Amino acid sequence: MCDKDMDAFLPQLSTTDTKQKLVIGNELLAYLQNGSSIECSDIGLVVDSLIPWIHSSNFKVSQMGLDLMTELAVRMGTYFKPYIPTVxxxxxxxxxxxxxxxxxRCQLLLQALMEHGxxxxxQLFERLNPAAFCHKNSNVRDEVLRCLSSTLNQxxxxxxxxxxLVPSxxxxxxxxxxxxxxxALSTFLNIYRHVGDRLRNDLIKKHNVPPPK
Structure with a gap:
């Protein structure tokens, strides 16, 4: 494994064998975490190859895909920007x-994207609003609220x-x-902790939320 570089990993990422995916994934994760060079013929192809991993119905493969993408986001920093619309x-x-x-793991990746530029x-919440806040899957709606709270805290x-974001x-x-x-209620409470009465006034004046509520 020590003589591998990113180009050596690339053809292996397209395997459909689940066990192989996890073996290769662990090797690539160790490679990235060791600070080895991420220079290769096409880093965009590495990113694209990991998207099916993230979509995998096998949660271990999906988790591995997210871990690998997070490491790439950390290592690439601002150079990861072109891949945001895909990822x-x-x-x-x-x-x-x-x-x-x-x-x-999704939350960790979203935080890494913001922390590393x-x-x-x-920009993240402009992309998430309103679609993620009204997503048909309730877990998505719940997690995007949690992401907002942790982003404000961070x-x-x-x-x-x-x-x-208030209407959503x-x-x-x-x-x-x-x-x-x-x-949603705990998110509002967290926002209030950060911005104070400005939120309360906004809710009453702009959004006609009754004062008692």
Whole structure:
């Protein structure tokens, strides 16, 4: 394994054998985490080859694909930007996964994209709103709320234009799913901690939310 480079991994990423995927995935993950060179003939092809992994119905393969993509995002930093339109829809889709571990890996990847400069928090939520907030899968709606809260905690209130998200958040207070309703309420409480009465005034004046509510 020590004499491998990124070009040697590339043809192996297209294997359809699940066991092989996990073996290759572990090797590539160790390679990336060791700080080995990520220079290769086509890094975009590496990213594209990992998208089917993320979409895999086998949660271990999906999880591995997300781990590998996170490492690439960390290593590539701002150079990961061109791949956001390809990667983000796959990550949003997996936010709806029934396995909590897969959803956690999605959150880690989203945070890595922001922390390492592939996109700003504002850019992320412009892409997520409104589609992810009204996604048919309740796990996606719940996880995007959690992502907003952790982003505010990590990057501060000024990192995202909250006022643009408020209409989507208000709708989720009446979501059919009780878990989403609870998460929406706790998200509002977290936003209030960050911005104070400005949020309350916004809700009353701009969105006609009754003061008692």
């Amino acid at each position: 983000l829809p796959a990550v949003v889709d997996r936010l709806g996964d029934s396995k909590e571990l897969v959803r956690e 592939a996109l700003t928090p504002q 990057h501060g209130a000024g990192c995202v234009s909250i006022s643009k 958040l208000i709708k989720l207070l009446s979501d059919p799913n009780s878990l989403v309703r609870d998460t």
